[in-house]
Amino acid sequence: MSDATSIAGLTLDEAWEGFARRDRRLDDRFVVAVRTTGIYCRPSCAARRPRRENVEMLADAAAARARGYRACRRCCPDSVARDRAAVADATRLIAAANGAPPPLAALADAVGYAPHHFLRLFKRDTGLTPAAYARALRAAHAAEQLRGAARVTDAIYAAGYAAPSRFYADAARLGMTPATFAEGGAGVTIRWSRVDTALGPLLVATTPRGLCHAALGDGPTPGELFPAATLVAGDDAHRRWAATLAARAAAERHDPALPDDARRLAFLEAVRRAAADG
Structure with a gap:
């Protein structure tokens, strides 16, 4: 570990525990640099955990590069902010579509990613595929429309369903x-x-x-x-x-x-x- 006693408001023990459990909530708070490989990673990187004495916790990717480390090709720590912005933008696009979200390829293209990579990012951050996210949003809207509705059919269409069967x-x-x-x-x-x-x-x-x-x-x-x-x-x-x-x-x-x-x-x-x- 480095000589610092804390990183991003966490003690080094807390930071290590977050790294050990691959806590992606820490991905934008610090990076983990490994002396034996010369690589720096996100805390959530899926790679095998190194020995603690071989690890430095650094404030960000720029600090890691300044110390001579290279970005991990597996977790791509330099793209954390861009990835998160893309998923956030996609959730807004789905919500704006009012029950008829764009196909995966169109959604991925709108936020600047290849479909398979975007799908992985979206599911990682939300626990859902874009299609499942859209279905959940539409179902929640349907429940709101149903409360006190005079006709179930009216609520169905108001929620954005194309057909009652759906x-x-x-x-x-x-x-x-x-x-x-x-x-x-x-x-x-x-x-x-x-x-x-x-x-x-x-x-x-x-x-x-x-x-x-x-x-x-x-x-x-x-x-x-x-x-x-x-x-x-x-x-x-x-x-x-x-x-x-x-x-x-x-x-x-x-x-x-x-x-x-x-x-x-x-x-x-x-x-x-x-x-x-x-």
């Missing part, structure tokens, strides 16, 4: 029939729990069919979301389950540089995957 393929996310969801959960018993996360409070609500709602922040209460349902505050087991979902979603370590709405969507989709896995 909406019904996603309808299991509602935890009840679309018509019941539009009626505020009439006749359904919903259990809910709220747990803390690094992104704010997480509200998780379930029916006997499964997860029916997941949201971050101080948004609507369960009673406002489902005014016609029978609401039951979660017991200890339900709260522990919700906390487990939150922990599993946090473990995916989505890129903190994502726009807030994209980061929240990525986290909530990770919660849904964890719930589906049991």
Whole structure:
């Protein structure tokens, strides 16, 4: 290690632990230089970890180059900022498309990357493919449109679905029939729990069919979301389950540089995957 006692606000022990677990949240905070190879890497580099005594933690790529190190060809540490900006721009393009995102090739071209490389970057930072991200965004919009909708079909098209069949393929996310969801959960018993996360409070609500709602922040209460349902505050087991979902979603370590709405969507989709896995 270097003679410094800290790097980017972290102790050297904390920096090493982040490097050891390949924490990509640290990729824009420092670089890791290896004396025995003359290479510097991102903290998240997939290469085998060197011995600690052979490592220097340096502020950035410029500092590493000034000391004679070369950029790793595997993790390309010089492109961290560009990669992150491309993924962030892509999430905005998908959101602006209102349910009809551009094909992968067009999306990648719009942010200046080859499709296969862009796909890898997008999934690394969000946990989702661009297509899955678009589906999740559209499904979330559909749930908003459904609340109090006079006709389910109107909500489907307002959310950007080209055909009802595509909406019904996603309808299991509602935890009840679309018509019941539009009626505020009439006749359904919903259990809910709220747990803390690094992104704010997480509200998780379930029916006997499964997860029916997941949201971050101080948004609507369960009673406002489902005014016609029978609401039951979660017991200890339900709260522990919700906390487990939150922990599993946090473990995916989505890129903190994502726009807030994209980061929240990525986290909530990770919660849904964890719930589906049991």
